[in-house]
Amino acid sequence: MKQRANCNEDGLNKGAWTAEEDELLASYVNAVGEGNWTSVPKKAGLNRRGKSCRLRWLNYLRPNIKRGNISVEEEELIIRLHKLLGNRWSLIAGRLPGRTDNEIKNYWNTTLSKKIQTKKSTINMPNIKAWNPKTNPLEANITSSSISYLIQTKAQNCSKTSNPLHTLPSTNGVMQTQQISGQNSQDELMEEKKDKVLDCDLFSFDDEMWIDGFEFGGEINVVDDYDNDLVCSLFDSNL
DNA sequence: AAGCTACCCAACCGCCGGCCA
């Protein structure tokens, strides 16, 4: 853009790139190729940091950069990929030819996050029912004494949970989660969470959620609803 | 027309991991 057109304390240019600088950088990279960015400014005759040259090339000067509005198809893909990958902008950008991670990050932060926030505030909660373990055949598989309650979800694409719940192997398309006992370290809990998110993304559920309400002292929040792909988080205030 | 505000997005910053001597 147009800001910060001045020099820093090192005497290096900062801020908006001039057409002359763009020309110098593009000519150099086209002739020599990408890489060795720390030496590029000196060799190309630019008064910039190597990092700045790299960023300018990747986000603006590189061939095949697609400029202009994000299409509806691209927007849908970004949403789905973000649901799957989180803020891994470079990975998301890798699935959108011609788009840069910076562009997608900006688009998300300025446009999509607001859209999704708006949707989130208007969607309905899933049906929630008390679940009686005695009537559930899966109970027979649970033997650990560390389990204080079970949560069985049948939510559509229930892809995120946010408290230390451990996902058990699914049976017949039903996901089970169990509370992790107190001796787990925070790091272990984060690992569990990470694994669970990946696991759950592969699931597709019905639109109902059963909770063992007697033991479960928390609440269920619907985090996101991306085009009917329900994303829930389960908060236990007793933890 | 002028002032104000919200939004957009290019660019910068700092952290982290990989590589190599």
Place this chain on the structure above:
DNA sequence: TTGGCCGGCGGTTGGGTAGCT
């Protein structure tokens, strides 16, 4: 094994601009 260098990445900044009063 370790320390330095480099590139990549995500978060943040702040100037330009459009829209509103």
